[in-house]
Amino acid sequence: xxxxxxxxxxxxxxxxxxxxxxxxxxxxxxxxxxxxxxxxxxxxxxxxxxxxxxxxxxxxxxxxxxxxxxxxxxxxxxxxxxxxxxxxxxxxxxxxxxxxxxxxxxxxxxxxxxxxxxxxxxxxxxxxxxxxxxxxxxxxxxxxxxxxxxxxxxxxxxxxxxxxxxxxxxxxxxxxxxxx
Numbered sequence: 001x002x003x004x005x006x007x008x009x010x011x012x013x014x015x016x017x018x019x020x021x022x023x024x025x026x027x028x029x030x031x032x033x034x035x036x037x038x039x040x041x042x043x044x045x046x047x048x049x050x051x052x053x054x055x056x057x058x059x060x061x062x063x064x065x066x067x068x069x070x071x072x073x074x075x076x077x078x079x080x081x082x083x084x085x086x087x088x089x090x091x092x093x094x095x096x097x098x099x100x101x102x103x104x105x106x107x108x109x110x111x112x113x114x115x116x117x118x119x120x121x122x123x124x125x126x127x128x129x130x131x132x133x134x135x136x137x138x139x140x141x142x143x144x145x146x147x148x149x150x151x152x153x154x155x156x157x158x159x160x161x162x163x164x165x166x167x168x169x170x171x172x173x174x175x176x177x178x179x180x
Contacts, residue, residue, distance in 0.1 A: 005065030009050040009073045012080040017050055019043050024072055028079025031136050035075040038064040043072065050076070078136035085145035087131040091160035094152075095128035103131070107152040108160070115151065118144060131162075 018025040024035040040061035052069040054061050096105045103115040117123045121135040121144050135141045154161040154169040
């Protein structure tokens with residue numbers, strides 16, 4: 001039995017789930033999401049607890065069991081609490097600002113970098129060196145954070161760039177400049 005797949009998903013107050021043939025429709029306070037249900041996997045709702053079951057012990061079905069449960073759990077958590085990623089900008093003159101649905105970044109290039117914010121994601125900048133990305137879709141929030149970080153990854157020598165709030169950047173020493 002899959003260790004992830006056999007875990008039940010408790011439904012918080014105010015979250016409803018409609019079980020379809022090939023997808024789950026999850027509705028909550030923050031919005032609604034659909035989660036795919038692979039072939040051979042079924043969901044049952046028992047007293048505000050969602051449980052995933054598999055039809056057989058085929059290798060592919062066993063692999064999909066944990067995946068389907070994880071996707072459903074992420075959908076339930078997304079519509080009830082939401083997901084959030086925090087980025088920090090390090091570097092002299094590096095800053096960010098949100099104007100409408102565009103994130104404008106000054107990252108040491110000769111021009112400002114404009115990043116269009118995708119639909120379903122909310123980006124805020126409480127101060128010029130902090131970017132907060134929020135949304136109900138875990139994959140979309142993570143992908144947006146990764147794409148913003150990729151615009152100027154942390155430098156290995158000075159540590160300048162965009163990094164996750166919990167990321168630790170180890171800096172290299174560099175050249176010593178001392179002759180033998």
